[in-house]
Amino acid sequence: MTLRNSAAVVGAAEVPPSRTTTGMTTLDMIATVAAAAAADAGVAKDEIDGLLVGPQVGETPQHVPATVAEYLGLRPRYADLVDLGGATGAGMVWRAAAAIQAGMCETALCVLGNIREGDPPRSPNRNPIREFDVPYGGSGANQAYAMVATRHMAEFGTTAEQLAQVPVFERANARFNPDAVFHDKPITVDDVLASPMVMEPLRLLEVVMPCGGATAVLVTGRGSARRFRRRPVWLRGAGEKVTHRALSQAPELTTSPLAAAIADAYRMAGVGPSDLDLLTPYDCYSIMLAVTFEDAGLCAKGSAGPWMAEQDFSHTGNLPCNPHGGQLACGQADLAGGMAHLVEAVRQLRGTAEGRQVADPALALVTGNGATMSEEVALVMEADS
């Protein structure tokens, strides 16, 4: 029993990231994008009988699926909350497929959204990170990825100039995405190196910008996937791996759990890195993309720095990567930012990416990454043939 090609994404929508949002609750945001995804698919509301949502920091700490279902007038047969940080969106897709295959629902809405009015509340954590990391000034995500970058540089000689290529190519790609926060704002390696140091060795332009926004996809089973108005995009393979929460507990620093998740996704899909036509990898920081390229087997461990310099990651390049600009150019709408990589893969694989369409892509690798490079999901998505 495998999930390979058992289900497809038949609808996708996004409320593009914005620096601030006003006049909306989180539920309003979620409902807006849910309705847009249903309209995109041509799915009637009452055909949706599965609902997957994410955690919310303030508005609805508990009973999230029921609260969202009630607002939307849904009465799902399968209701779930997925809590994998930036990997939540990708993690929802295989869970939806598994629920569909098990007969627990037929068409599932996977939705993530957040508002951003001023600074979000500080984490109310009372866990080991609060006890053993925060008292040393180790709050937030920046320090963890900076420490990964430090170690990568020390082990492999990776340079700041090499990592700076990541936001440079993503900003270049975002010239073709009018929805990106940094649309039409190309930058150079020198710009990155001249931007303020945040946590050494990571500078401001290598760090994702927090935003509000939302994303949603509709997943349905093999039998009904071609019934809707869009070309289905098939789930060809999936893998997941969680190894730690605090970086002090990570088994390794320069190989992420994505290596295992991607290997599982390739195995289910029966493909390898050379079969991919498109990458939409999670990119909260420059170093995350470098590590992901290595863990996806696209280049040898430690070689991402020089390897990236030889690639053309544009939508017309040899290896299109985040043609929308990724989160470094689009902004990160909290958990929806992770799902935005899936939404871009869906648009590309069904041929609706408009001004940045990759020529006839068949296979895409989508990744999600959460916490301190700790909770990871990889998907291989396939165009309908």
Added chain:
Amino acid sequence: MSIPKPGPTPVPMSKPFWSATAQGQLVVQRCQGCGTHQHYPRVVCRHCWLTELDWVTCSGDGRVWTYTVVHRPGHPAWEPEVPYVLALVELDEGPRLMTNIVNIAPAEMRVGLAVRAVFDDTADTSLVHFAPVDRPLPTP
């Protein structure tokens, strides 16, 4: 008025750790079954799930596994401290922990640096910091 730094938040399981740091000692758990050392403290060995764990005193020696120099802290209480060194130290006994490296200029930091635990007995805190082994903290 400055924002107070959030200090440690001991729970029953971790009280021996913080009591020891207040006495100038670094202790971690060691599993009676498999011998694995672990930090932070847990009710089970993370390696074999045995619940019989001893507290053992560490040498206090370790090496910098990785680090960052913080210019923009994740919490506003640390803004007056920048730039400061945040590090993960791998103890000779095996466990890794987050800490600050003190008595060193940020530019002198490197992965693999040999460091030793130092305890600040001048403040009402029991945090454990590390300093280069060839440069112990001056006696206050």
